[in-house]
Every structure is written in structure tokens, then in C-alpha cells.
Amino acid sequence: MGGILAKQLTSAGLKVVALERGPALKTAEYAQRDSISYIARPDQLEGVRHEPRIFRTRATQSGNLRYGTSPFNVLGGSMLLWTGQASRFMPGDFKLYSNEVASGLADRAGVDLRGYDVVDWPIGYDDMEPYYERFEWEFGVAGVAGMNPFAGPRRKPYPLPPLKMTARMQLFGEAAKRLGYHPFIGPAAVTSEPYRPPAPYDTRIPERPACVYCGHCNHYGCHVNAKASTLHTAIPVALQTGNLDLRTNCKVAAISTDDKGVATGVQYFDSEGRLQKQRARVVILSAFVFEHVRLLLLSKGDGKRFKKGLANSSGLVGKCFFGHGDMRVYRLFDNFIINGFIGSGRQPCESMTSTATISITPLWVLFAAVP
Amino acid sequence: MTFYFCPLYGRTIRVNIVKMKSQSSREYRGERLQALTVRQARFIDAIAGRILPATDTPGAIEAGAVFYIDRSHAGPYAHLLSRYARGLRALDKHAKSLFVASFEKLSGEQQDSVLGDLESGKIAELRDGEAFFELLRTHVLEGVFGEPSYGSNRDMIGWKLVGFPGQQWGYPETYINKVVDLPPVTWEGLPKKPGQS
Secondary structure, eight states, rough: HHHHHHHHHTTTTOEEEEEEESSOOHHHOOOOOOHHHIIIOOOTTTTTOOOOOOOOSSSSSSOOOOOSSOOOOOOTTTGTTTOOOOOOOOOGGGGGGIIIISHHHHHHOOOTTTTOOOOOOSSHHHHHHHHHHHHHHHOOBBBOOEEEETOOHHHSOBBBBOOOOOHEEEEEEHHHHTTTTTOOOOOBBBBBBOOOOOTTSSSSSSOOOOOOOOOOOOOOSSSSSSSSSSSHHHHHHHHTTTEEEOOOOOEEEEEEEEETSSSEEEEEEEETTTTEEOOOSSOOSSSSSHHHHHHHOOOOGGGGTTOOOOOOOSSSOOOSOHHHHHOOOOOOOSSSOOOOBBOSOOOOEEOOSSEEEEOOOOOOGGGGGGO | EEEETTTTTTTTEEEOOOOOOOOOOOOEETESSSSHHHHHHHHHHHEEEEEEEESOOOHHHHHTHHHHHHHHHHTGGGGGHHHHHHHHHHHHHHHHHHHHSSGGOOOHHHHHHHHHHHHTTTOTTTTHHHHHHHHHHHHHHHHSSSGGGTTTTTGOOOOOOOOTBBOOOOSOOOOOOOOSSOOOOSSSSOOTTOOOO
């Protein structure tokens, strides 16, 4: 998101310093479709090895260090390796508390929500709609408007026709229809044709070629630049304005504040490891949620004014994370050749009720085919 | 036999000088080993042959999984070498206690029963036997199906086994219920466009 913000702010005439903790990689350095490096042992990758994670559901559990390519600490971040799933929230998603808790739905379904803080968003689908549209048309999202019966209204269709049907999509779609569901092609931020944003969207973004269906979207980089990333769109445009001072291999250590408690800049380690200061009128965090939590909690301010960290008078910084939850089913078909390694990463054939999504997104994991 | 004055003990002691084989002479199946001993390589190769045996199609031995494991242990898996050594020693001891011969000399069924004991944690001497089995299995499969540049998946045996045509630039169509007729390819770096050298 830093790339998008850099583009918007520099284009408005503001001078922006962007501090990226990792290096700027060339395509050949991140688009190798190497399952050993990216799946089996990603701890060797430069963008991964500095940030192991520990996952625990209770503080009393011991944690094992885990290494994964999300977040990916290089210029462009994990958007280089994402699946390209570009779904909008449905209108009801913004009103989860009203629709599913206050309405009694969760109770009737026997869901135990103790310890969960479910609240409605302070904004709604209508507030977001123009920005969804802007993302879809600037980054090139392929899809079919109107196919999802539960989707929110939209002013414009998708800028790109849907990606090609694959075996999994076909099987899933036919089965879903037979069961009475409404399968639809899920939107993918992957070009189905050569694409360049038309006016009134940002026409400075260079044209990108169409997807070649190599099947390696998720966890891997795109060797043709069909999958949307800021590295090849927003960031070069921002640099061309002349207002962006992009510094790679610079790790922000803390946010500085003045005696009034206003953010005045950051302290960071430059590429030589020396601690530097950077003043700014506005400090923006766009380093993914984990780094935001760390920086906010560590930045105690002048004279430890903010004992609980910045922006944390509520005590909620670092709490109430919402992640991806999925269940995966693998099935071997005796009489049908799936060729699951072909397709865009987002092999989108989805079926929804108003509250749940069942979809086929092929995380093409190398060993899934081994019986 | 040589005699040395050992300052630590203040006495002259007898010492057997064992001539260590130099690293360059460790060869297995005609290839230089980088981390494993020849004995370990032979052992792991036999294990690999039970985890993914050859049938009417080649298996982990033919794919050279042992060489992936060897090269990995000279690099990112170097910290696992002592665990491997410990696990293999316990496995060998267990094989000898059951069948009075070392693992490599046993029949396939005998080897499977030894590995089965490892897999179910029945080797008393190895507390983390189940985890070690999983590690072995994972590494063998990484070797069989991973990028050939890491040392295994020789002749793309692993990929051919599962019908994966390797690192294609892309596909002209989505081959729904059709065999992919493209010859499998491998690459060092980015995939190459058709016709690109």
C-alpha cells in the first residue's frame, strides 16, 4: 500500500521519503518458480529470513519459529507473491455485528463468540465502492460483473474479461450448480488481456501483458507482470514524478514524536546499519500489520509519554487480528485429468451464501499430487 | 601407535592416529559428497528407496534424492547433520537388533518394518523418532519433486511421475481433461520463452 500512497502523494506535489527495509529486486530475483526456495525452505530468502514468526493461540504455549513468504520484506512486498484474489467486501461484510450477532444469527447457529470482539465497520460498502472501482481499473482486475448474486452494486463493470476456465473451475462450477448454488467467477487481479488503465484512471501506468497460465501465482512472483503488483505500476510512476526519495535497505526503528505528542518523523537504520533520523510533516505506516504493531508499541515518545505505545490509548493495538481461515479438500479423480498446475493463481470459481464462501483457489502445492 | 607427552595428564599416553579420509575422496555413486559420509549416503539412499520405491516407474533412488539431502546438509540444513547422524545410528542399531544385519542389507519388507517402527515412535533409543521419520520423508520428497538445480529430481523423474511438465513459460490452453503434451523443461532462473536460449 506504500506504493499506492507514494504515487498519490507525489502526484499531488508532495515530497515523499519512502523507507523500505528490504532490497529492490529484479524480476529474475523474485519470479523463480522454485518450490524449494519459496515453499519448502523459505527461511533462506533475503526477504524472509530476518522475520520468523511464532503462532500461538494461547500465551502459555511455546512457539516454534516459522518462516513464510508473507510478509515478504522487499520493495513491493508480498504483493509480488500474492494470489491475486481481488474480491470486494459484500455490503453485509461491513455490518458483521448487526447482521450476524445482534440479529441472533450466531446464537441460532450455535457459534460461541466469547472472547471475540465483533463490531460493525464505521464505513460501509457505498463509501468504498468508488475506491474498489479505482483499484480494479488501475491494477486490472478480471471478472464478470453481476455473476455473484450477493455482490454489492457497482457503477462500472470489470475492466478485463475473465481468465480462462480450468479443469478445477469447471468441475467445481458444475457440481455447485447441481447442488443448487450459484457459482461465479471470482475477480482476479491478473490480466486476461494486455492491459493499461484508460482515462480517467491513471494512464501513466505502463501496459502489462496477459497472463500465460503458468499456475504459479500464489507464493511465487509473476515472470510476465500479468499479476498486479505495485512494483511495476505505482512505484515507477511515483519515481517519475521526481518527488519520491526511495531508500531501500532502510529499517525504521521507531516513530519520533515531539513534546506535544505529534509524530515528527522516524528513526531508521540505513543500509550501512547506522541510526538516522528523518523528519516529516506526516508519518505514514505502510509496512503491513505486524510491523505497524511493533512500531506503534515500541514508539513510546519523548520521555516515555506514551507508555502503551502510539495510537494505543484503547489498548487494542496488536489485538483482534483477523487472518485467512480456510479448509482445503484434496481429491483424486480417476477419470478426469485436472492439470492443477495450469491456470492463474486465482482459479476463481466461487459459490457463496450470503455469509460464507466456498471457493476453488489452487494453492498449487508441489506435493499435493503425491498419493 | 605413537607416544605423546600429554600436558593435560602430565603423562605420556599412547595415541592411535587414525588417518581421516580427506573430503575430496568421499564419493558415492560416482559423485563427490559434500556433507554426508559414504555410509550415511548409502543408508539414506536405502531409506529413500522405501519411501518412494521404484515400481514400473523410477523412484527416489533413481531420482537421486540422496544428493539433494547431501547438498542441503552442506548448506541450509547443516544444523540438521547431528540430528541425522543420531537418528541414523539409532535406526541402524534397531535394524541390527531385529534382523542381525545393517539396514542396507535387509530385504524391502524388513526395511519397511524397521522404518515403520521409526514412524510410530517404537525405537526406544530415539525419543523424537516420529519427527525424525517425518523429516526424512519430507527431505526425500523435496529431493524427488524439487528443482533439479538442488541436486535431485534427476532427469525430472519426479515431475514426470506426477505428470508435471516442469517450468513452462506458460500454457497455450488450459488442457481440461487432456494430457499435456509438452516435453518437460527445467531452468536456472526465469523460465524461458519458447525458442529462447
